[in-house]
Amino acid sequence: MNAPAYHLPGVKNTADVVAPTPARALNTGGASDDTGARTVAEVLAGSQVTSILDELDRELVGLLPVKTRMRDIAALLVIDRLRRNLGLTSNAPSLHMSFTGNPGTGKTTVAMRMAQILHNLGYVRSGHLVAVTRDDLVGQYIGHTAPKTKEVLKKAMGGVLFIDEAYYLYRPENERDYGQEAIEILLQVMENQRDDLVVILAGYKDRMDTFFQSNPGMNSRIAHHIEFPDYAPAELSHIAEKMLAEQHYSMDSGANAAFQKYIQLRMQQPHFANARSIRNALERARLRQASRLFSQPDKVLSAADLSTLCAEDILASRVFQNPQASA
Numbered sequence: 001m002n003a004p005a006y007h008l009p010g011v012k013n014t015a016d017v018v019a020p021t022p023a024r025a026l027n028t029g030g031a032s033d034d035t036g037a038r039t040v041a042e043v044l045a046g047s048q049v050t051s052i053l054d055e056l057d058r059e060l061v062g063l064l065p066v067k068t069r070m071r072d073i074a075a076l077l078v079i080d081r082l083r084r085n086l087g088l089t090s091n092a093p094s095l096h097m098s099f100t101g102n103p104g105t106g107k108t109t110v111a112m113r114m115a116q117i118l119h120n121l122g123y124v125r126s127g128h129l130v131a132v133t134r135d136d137l138v139g140q141y142i143g144h145t146a147p148k149t150k151e152v153l154k155k156a157m158g159g160v161l162f163i164d165e166a167y168y169l170y171r172p173e174n175e176r177d178y179g180q181e182a183i184e185i186l187l188q189v190m191e192n193q194r195d196d197l198v199v200i201l202a203g204y205k206d207r208m209d210t211f212f213q214s215n216p217g218m219n220s221r222i223a224h225h226i227e228f229p230d231y232a233p234a235e236l237s238h239i240a241e242k243m244l245a246e247q248h249y250s251m252d253s254g255a256n257a258a259f260q261k262y263i264q265l266r267m268q269q270p271h272f273a274n275a276r277s278i279r280n281a282l283e284r285a286r287l288r289q290a291s292r293l294f295s296q297p298d299k300v301l302s303a304a305d306l307s308t309l310c311a312e313d314i315l316a317s318r319v320f321q322n323p324q325a326s327a
Contacts, residue, residue, distance in 0.1 A: 037085055043078045047120040056113045060106045061242070062235040069226050070110065070117075077121045092123060094223035095198045096190055098212075100205035101228025104274030107202045108162065110228075115160040118198060125158035125196065132161070134168040137182040145178040149185045157197050166201035167211035183215060190221045231274050233263050239275050243282055244309075254311030255285075265319045281317070288313040 037043045044050050053071055060067070073095075080093055095118065099107040112129050119127025132152055139145040153161065163169070171177040190199050201208065201218075205227060212219035231239065237260060244250055251259060262281065266272055289309050293301060 043081050052116050061238045096222050097200045097224040098222045099202040100208045104276030105228035111162045111200050128159035130156040138179045145181045149182045160198045162200045165203045167203050167207040187217050236263050240278050251309045255309045255314050258311045258314035285313045288316050
């Protein structure tokens with residue numbers, strides 16, 4: 001028995017939607033307004049794709065393989081626009097994707113920029129990003145999953161649906177699990193409405209590989225598999241500098257040396273989450289700095305005092321006392 005086809009109308013401005021940077025208006029057909037373009041430069045000038053890719057370069061340290069793939073996909077879309085303008089193709093390329101890698105490697109940020117590119121080139125109507133996990137799609141009792149999944153798809157239509165830890169949708173060890181129903185609905189929409197929705201599945205590579213082996217229908221609909229590498233220590237140090245600079249903080253020489261050691265120790269511990277762990281470490285260092293300054297109530301504090309992390313703010317981390325700690 002064939003599964004029913006699901007056709008869902010799009011909605012905008014929902015609470016869990018990440019809106020794109022304002023872009024030029026699209027024509028009523030959903031394609032970018034460059035029907036007269038005959039060169040790559042003309043399409044790029046109208047779509048602002050180059051500026052989006054440049055912004056991604058500024059936002060994310062490293063990740064050269066990912067950024068290269070992003071530019072390759074953007075090139076494919078630009079050439080497809082030119083082909084459409086000459087009537088050489090009628091079907092949009094398949095754009096569903098898989099992002100694999102450890103936490104904190106920029107997958108959500110890249111998905112947001114991809115949504116902008118797709119919107120600016122006319123492949124989706126609004127270019128918003130809806131980020132969900134299994135709990136947003138799968139119900140806990142009979143008849144609960146389909147409405148939940150369809151509601152999420154309704155919110156995402158016209159943009160990008162980002163499903164983090166997508167492998168949790170499929171739990172073969174639990175015969176009463178309703179994840180398979182959500183997968184079947186997703187498969188139908190990914191095939192039948194791929195001109196109005198792009199789905200990005202994300203998670204650990206080994207688990208995603210197992211998920212795709214168990215769900216060949218889903219694997220066949222994914223056109224682009226992009227692997228996000230872990231950051232090197234030098235890249236993590238650069239990320240820390242950028243994060244601090246954004247909040248008008250810096251480290252003195254002692255703190256910087258201590259933080260290099262911190263990175264080496266933290267990377268060897270469980271649950272290391274790349275840039276996410278660096279952000280958490282800096283937040284805790286700021287707390288220690290605040291406590292240190294707070295304990296000197298009569299001291300006149302300068303701008304340098306208020307914006308500089310010292311070695312003791314870093315070295316107080318449990319990482320230096322307990323090899324199994326993560327704070």
